[in-house]
Amino acid sequence: MLFFSYFKDLVGREVTVELKNDLAIRGTLHSVDQYLNIKLENTRVVDQENYPHMLSVRNCFIRGSVVRYVQLPPEGVDIELLHDATRREARGG
Amino acid sequence: MSGGPGLESLVDQTISVITNDGRNIVGILKGFDQATNIILDESHERVYSTKEGVQQLVLGLYIIRGDNISIVGELDEELDANLDLSKLRAHPLKPVIH
Numbered sequence: 334m335l336f337f338s339y340f341k342d343l344v345g346r347e348v349t350v351e352l353k354n355d356l357a358i359r360g361t362l363h364s365v366d367q368y369l370n371i372k373l374e375n376t377r378v379v380d381q382e383n384y385p386h387m388l389s390v391r392n393c394f395i396r397g398s399v400v401r402y403v404q405l406p407p408e409g410v411d412i413e414l415l416h417d418a419t420r421r422e423a424r425g426g
Numbered sequence: 427m428s429g430g431p432g433l434e435s436l437v438d439q440t441i442s443v444i445t446n447d448g449r450n451i452v453g454i455l456k457g458f459d460q461a462t463n464i465i466l467d468e469s470h471e472r473v474y475s476t477k478e479g480v481q482q483l484v485l486g487l488y489i490i491r492g493d494n495i496s497i498v499g500e501l502d503e504e505l506d507a508n509l510d511l512s513k514l515r516a517h518p519l520k521p522v523i524h
Contacts, residue, residue: 352496353522354448366432370462376499385516386450386474389506390442390499394433396462399446399496399522 340365349404369397444497448519462492479512
C-alpha cells in the first residue's frame with residue numbers, strides 16, 4: 334500500500350519507466366493502481382532509434398509486473414517522508 | 427480498492443499491445459478484466475526485422491492472457507498513418523526477463 338500511495342502523490346510528474354524487456358518509456362504519470370500498473374501520457378520511448386515499435390503511441394498502460402524501475406525527478410522525492418512511512422510500515426506490517 | 431487506471435477509456439479504440447515475448451499486436455480493444463486479459467478485434471501482428479520492412483500478419487479476433495502482456499498503448503491513428511512501415515528496420519523487441 335505504501336508505494337501505491339506514494340505514486341498517487343506523484344501523479345502529474347514526468348517519470349521514466351524502465352521495463353524488464355529493457356524498453357524505457359518517458360511520460361507524465363497519469364494514474365496508478367493497487368497492482369502498481371501505471372498509465373503514462375505524452376509518452377516517448379527513450380531510445381526511439383532502436384525501438385520504433387511505439388512511434389504512434391502517445392498514451393499507454395504499463396502492467397506493474399513488467400516494471401523494473403520507475404525513474405523519478407529528484408525534486409519529486411521527499412526522503413524524510415519516505416523514511417518515516419517505511420519505518421511506520423515496517424512496525425505496523 | 428481498485429480505482430486508478432483501467433483500460434476502460436481504451437475500449438473500442440485501436441491499441442498496440444506489447445507482449446512478454448516481444449511481439450507487437452495491433453487491434454481494437456473490445457474487453458478486458460482485472461487480470462488484464464484482453465479481447466482484441468481485427469488484430470494483426472507487426473513483425474519487425476533489420477533486413478526487411480515491417481510485416482503485418484492478420485490474426486482476427488484474439489484473446490490475450492493478461493500475464494503475457496507488458497504494454498497496452500493507445501494507437502494514434504494520425505501518427506500511425508504517417509509511418510512508412512515498409513521502410514522501418516528494427517531489431518525485434520527483447521522478451522521480458524523477470
